[in-house]
Amino acid sequence: TQSDPFDLVVFGGTGDLAHRKLLPALYHREPVGHLGEDARIIAVSRRQLSDTEYRDWARKAICEHVAEVDQEALERFLARIQYVAVDVAQNTGWEALEEKLSGREDVVRAFYLSVSPDFFGPICSALGEHDLVTEKSRVTIEKPIGKNGKSAHEVNETIGSVFKEHQIFRIDHYLGKETVQNLMALRFANVLFEPLWNAAHIDHVQITVAETLGVESRAGYYDTAGALRDMVQNHLLQLLCLVAMEPPESMAPDSVRDEKLKVLKALRPMSAEMVERNTVRGQYRAGASAGGAVKGYLEELGRDDSSTETFVAAKVDIENWRWANVPFYLRTGKRLAARVSEITIQFKDLPHSIFLPDAGRIAANKLVIRLQPDEGVKMQVMIKDPGPGSMRLREVPLDMTFAEAFSSRHPDAYERLIMDMIRGNQTLFMRRDEVEAAWKWIDPILEHWSQIKEAPKPYTSGTWGPSASIALIERDGRTWHDETY
Numbered sequence: 001t002q003s004d005p006f007d008l009v010v011f012g013g014t015g016d017l018a019h020r021k022l023l024p025a026l027y028h029r030e031p032v033g034h035l036g037e038d039a040r041i042i043a044v045s046r047r048q049l050s051d052t053e054y055r056d057w058a059r060k061a062i063c064e065h066v067a068e069v070d071q072e073a074l075e076r077f078l079a080r081i082q083y084v085a086v087d088v089a090q091n092t093g094w095e096a097l098e099e100k101l102s103g104r105e106d107v108v109r110a111f112y113l114s115v116s117p118d119f120f121g122p123i124c125s126a127l128g129e130h131d132l133v134t135e136k137s138r139v140t141i142e143k144p145i146g147k148n149g150k151s152a153h154e155v156n157e158t159i160g161s162v163f164k165e166h167q168i169f170r171i172d173h174y175l176g177k178e179t180v181q182n183l184m185a186l187r188f189a190n191v192l193f194e195p196l197w198n199a200a201h202i203d204h205v206q207i208t209v210a211e212t213l214g215v216e217s218r219a220g221y222y223d224t225a226g227a228l229r230d231m232v233q234n235h236l237l238q239l240l241c242l243v244a245m246e247p248p249e250s251m252a253p254d255s256v257r258d259e260k261l262k263v264l265k266a267l268r269p270m271s272a273e274m275v276e277r278n279t280v281r282g283q284y285r286a287g288a289s290a291g292g293a294v295k296g297y298l299e300e301l302g303r304d305d306s307s308t309e310t311f312v313a314a315k316v317d318i319e320n321w322r323w324a325n326v327p328f329y330l331r332t333g334k335r336l337a338a339r340v341s342e343i344t345i346q347f348k349d350l351p352h353s354i355f356l357p358d359a360g361r362i363a364a365n366k367l368v369i370r371l372q373p374d375e376g377v378k379m380q381v382m383i384k385d386p387g388p389g390s391m392r393l394r395e396v397p398l399d400m401t402f403a404e405a406f407s408s409r410h411p412d413a414y415e416r417l418i419m420d421m422i423r424g425n426q427t428l429f430m431r432r433d434e435v436e437a438a439w440k441w442i443d444p445i446l447e448h449w450s451q452i453k454e455a456p457k458p459y460t461s462g463t464w465g466p467s468a469s470i471a472l473i474e475r476d477g478r479t480w481h482d483e484t485y
């Protein structure tokens, strides 16, 4: 449906995210008529540009990132865009923004802070001082929200001094991915799974987010973060929450977020001994990836030494009735063997087999929810091999690849998230207490790592990470799911 009129003010308007994600995502809403007639996009950055110069830049960005561009829709979309130069560091240019927004106090005013977190505070303070925050204002911030619990709290305090919680939209783009929302549909729009979704029937859960890319141009930021902060604190824990949470009473933002928060609070805190036993850090070395030779992390960084991890694996326990003794194995890393993000729900073995030994091994059922690259859900079941001979059993997938089931284009996560934000729906955004609870669990791991000062374990680019991550799961008599790669 068409949105109400809005002004979307994008700080960092000439940045990488605007180029790759925000402008293409917004453009996609134009041909389908979702942008209200009176919707405007106001791009803000330090550079001095005219509206025309910025629109030319935006046109290029869209043509580069959108497969099929409808020229008429593109021109209509570009006409919505205006540009204002504001230098946040120098605190200049605010009057021009004030002028641009004035007279539109009654429409949705959405500020998107696609800038370094160092600027969140100064931007929010200036918006407050210049009286730009209206009743219908909201603000969107991207991770990283802090580097630990303490700094996340400070960021939240700063933003919270200008915006109320219902106006703050903290993006975790994984929540905007189609299959992630499908996880909720799968669990709560079917009766099949929920009765089995607990410790009585599930042996363990695996969450893998593997990338083939290295850190490339983001080495500066990445080296101060590492995989635990960059991926686990947000994306992987959010996925874990959606798998593990109790059924919320509705899809209302706080119902869902209350349930996710309970999971985060139930994560078993990692003692120093557990960090050593249940986590693995790795860093990629030169190797081959995506069909070519690639540099190691240190060469990409241009330094001789760095103890930043580009890979993490962890065994995580959730201390509640539903998940008692059901470990969640998480792993994520850069320059791995394949780009694949998936959640594997491994069910328990049969209590008793009625078949003769020569029927073959009976593999436990497995539900694999693939987020990317080819989204879909697969259920591994046992069937009988066809034929008149003796009973032979075979494992086959009940396969639901979404690309085959739906011919329509899969919208990018940002398309949904930006429109949800404009419509004021916070269900897929992280609440303050969730972010802080996630850090509370992450902090002791970071602290212990920094105390023991052990170098991350090297792994060759194009492999599945350090062998210790394989040992982490195999010592429990289990293996990482990988048959479909």
Ligand code: BG6
Pocket (backbone or CB within 6 Å): 173, 211, 230, 231, 341
């Ligand atoms: C970002 C991380 O949040 O997610 C990146 O900062 C990572 O390091 C990216 O590459 C992965 O997102 P996606 O959507 O490509 O899986």
